[in-house]
Amino acid sequence: MNNRKDINEELDAIAPLLKSISRLPVQSVPEGYFEQFSVKIPAESAPVVKMPMVRKWMGYASAALVAGILVTAGFIFTDKNVQPFNYEQYSRIDVPVEMNKLTDDELQNYLVTATVLSGAGHTSSSVSEEINETITAETASLNQVSDEELEQFLNENAGNTDLK
Amino acid sequence: MEDVEMVTAFKKAGTKENAFTLLVKKYQERLYWHIRRLIPSHEDANDVLQNTFIKVWNGLGAFREDSQLYTWLYRIATNESLSFMEQQKRKAAVDFDQLGEAYSNSIKADANFDANRLEWKLQLAIRQLPDKQKLVFNLRYFDNMAYEEMSRVLDTSVGALKASYHHAAKKIEEFIKNH
Numbered sequence: 001m002n003n004r005k006d007i008n009e010e011l012d013a014i015a016p017l018l019k020s021i022s023r024l025p026v027q028s029v030p031e032g033y034f035e036q037f038s039v040k041i042p043a044e045s046a047p048v049v050k051m052p053m054v055r056k057w058m059g060y061a062s063a064a065l066v067a068g069i070l071v072t073a074g075f076i077f078t079d080k081n082v083q084p085f086n087y088e089q090y091s092r093i094d095v096p097v098e099m100n101k102l103t104d105d106e107l108q109n110y111l112v113t114a115t116v117l118s119g120a121g122h123t124s125s126s127v128s129e130e131i132n133e134t135i136t137a138e139t140a141s142l143n144q145v146s147d148e149e150l151e152q153f154l155n156e157n158a159g160n161t162d163l164k
Numbered sequence: 165m166e167d168v169e170m171v172t173a174f175k176k177a178g179t180k181e182n183a184f185t186l187l188v189k190k191y192q193e194r195l196y197w198h199i200r201r202l203i204p205s206h207e208d209a210n211d212v213l214q215n216t217f218i219k220v221w222n223g224l225g226a227f228r229e230d231s232q233l234y235t236w237l238y239r240i241a242t243n244e245s246l247s248f249m250e251q252q253k254r255k256a257a258v259d260f261d262q263l264g265e266a267y268s269n270s271i272k273a274d275a276n277f278d279a280n281r282l283e284w285k286l287q288l289a290i291r292q293l294p295d296k297q298k299l300v301f302n303l304r305y306f307d308n309m310a311y312e313e314m315s316r317v318l319d320t321s322v323g324a325l326k327a328s329y330h331h332a333a334k335k336i337e338e339f340i341k342n343h
Binding site: 003004007011014015016017018020021022023024025026027028029030033034037038039040041042 | 184188192193196197200204206210213214217218221271274275276281282283284286287304305306308330333334336337340341
């Protein structure tokens, strides 16, 4: 460090006002800062240990094996060779002609299968039977109506097109 | 303990931490004020002082014992302070004048600030100087550093440092007289 006297003599020559100003710090510092000051040295990074050559290759082999299993499994479970639906092909089919080619047994099999798959408890024949039963019951009840009552009913509903 | 002894003790595993603690105790206050004269905020100055001592911890093992320890410490603290100021300028995207104004406001915000006292006028006057002149003035005026030592800290010729100091002292006196 230089002598304070030399520095003051230098200031006398260039800026004498500065010689009279106190050099003591004026800025505020938290109380006890210098007493409590400590340096936080960062922890040294852990040393890097080199893997032996055999273990290194074993590691690579394991990684390759796992990758192989994953790729194979991916192909097995995802590659089902599904053909896309060909709408154009089906639009060219002549449905009545194709239907005529079917045998009765094939139709019967289809109806049974379709009923089972749809979950309904009726076959088409049981539906026909139900309709016939309803018509028979209605015919029987109409037989109990007299001719006069029918005549009157028709006269009253002469304008109703549903009865024509 | 003398500086040379501290450096020798630091290089031995068994006495390394104790030597470093002694070095911190010996220089913390001087380095803190050197930094604080450049960076007005205490928190920022504290961060820079921490970084300075971490650099010292990392580099002291390779320090040549024929060099002067305190010159080396001032050099690290100066470089850390200048890097911090450069970062501040970049972060705030401001030029030198704007940063100087912000630092002046920071000085005025100090709990002890008294605009009539010459010591505070001196602080505001130093703020007006370019970084290099500020450094030269502080090292000579407050730290009583010889030009030859300053030359090693700042990597500048003695002649250039003398010229810088003279310009700075004249500007500061002028500022104080006018405010």
